[in-house]
Amino acid sequence: MIAMSKEDKTGYASPPKSTRWQKGQSGNLKGRPKTKSEFMMDAAQILTQPVDARASDGKTVRLDGIEAAYLALCRKGLKGHKPSLLEAIRIMLDVGPAVQAKEEEQKNKRQEFVERLERMGVKIPEDSKLRQ
Numbered sequence: 001m002i003a004m005s006k007e008d009k010t011g012y013a014s015p016p017k018s019t020r021w022q023k024g025q026s027g028n029l030k031g032r033p034k035t036k037s038e039f040m041m042d043a044a045q046i047l048t049q050p051v052d053a054r055a056s057d058g059k060t061v062r063l064d065g066i067e068a069a070y071l072a073l074c075r076k077g078l079k080g081h082k083p084s085l086l087e088a089i090r091i092m093l094d095v096g097p098a099v100q101a102k103e104e105e106q107k108n109k110r111q112e113f114v115e116r117l118e119r120m121g122v123k124i125p126e127d128s129k130l131r132q
Helices: 036-047 065-078 082-119
Strands: 050-054 060-064
């Protein structure tokens, strides 16, 4: 009979030497799982990449991925798919006021800028883009 040393013993909490982790080898070969924020960053990167889309007149237009996805959702909804239509309307109601507020803020900043220039004595023509 062959004598087994203490290290060669196999059983509960003692796997065979051939299947044990080598020194410096990680137990998680795929690495740490991605966090929710990393998935969100990946999605944002994908959705901001430009996409070529065909307009109704047949011309090719370049849109951001998020714009192309919303356009596809609206088209599907207009073809009669009620869940798509409801989702497009929900998005529009969520995003619309934010877009209007941002446009209003930009308009106010432009107006304030024009007023400062006029106080400094700079004449701005009435038909200037700054006044729009």
